[in-house]
Amino acid sequence: MPSHRPTKKQIAIISMTTFLFITGSYLATMWSYQYSSTTEFCISCHEMVEPYEQYKASVHYSNKHGVVAECADCHFPVGSFNKWYTKITQGAKDSFMHLILDPDEIDHEKWRYAAVKKIKSESCQQCHKNLLPPELSKGGLIAHRAFLKGEVNQTCLYCHENLVHVSR
Structure with missing residues (x-):
């Protein structure tokens, strides 16, 4: 029985096709990862209209320093694995909710409290x-020192939960 060995040309075509497929898949994955981390992407769903309006009225959007925190800065955890895991699990949940929920029946307050529980202090500390700082109040100074020393088992949002997504 004769063996059919691939020719050098066939090997080159298969290798080049495999390389292009893997490279294209990687680039598409990285593009979608980056785009799905933008505020533009986050607000593209109807259920995000109210949270986006609240965000635009907050100091995280408009402040004297001109620094704007994007949705992903707060809502995605620090670290590549944690970020990927959250994007996949939260993205699947959000997509499912987007398809089944009536926009007029969304309980934004309930969603806000659920989100607050998931945001870790490490996300806040990426910017803060x-x-x-010298202008911190005495109570703030005491609380932040205790936080930095690990004397309290609370996240930043325990004290600062009403900074962004609240009606003003």
Whole structure:
């Protein structure tokens, strides 16, 4: 029985096709990862209209420093694996909810409290690096020192939960 060995040309075509497929898949994955992390993507669903309006009225959108926190800055955890895991699980949940919920029946307050529980202090501390600024109140200074020393088992949002997604 004769063996059919691939020719050098066939090997080159298969190798190039495999390389292009893997490279294209990687680039498409990275593009979708980046795009789905933008505020533009987050607000493209009807259920995000109210939270987006609340965000635009907050200091995380408009402040004297001109720094704007994007949705992903707060709502995705720090670390590549954690971020990917959250994007997949939360994205699947959000997509499912988008398809079955009537926009007029969304309980934004309930969703807000659920989101607050998921946001970790590490996300806040990506931007808020100096927790002991000179203008901090005495109570804030005491609370932040205890937080930094690990004396309290609370997240930043325990004290700062009404900064962004609240009606103003």
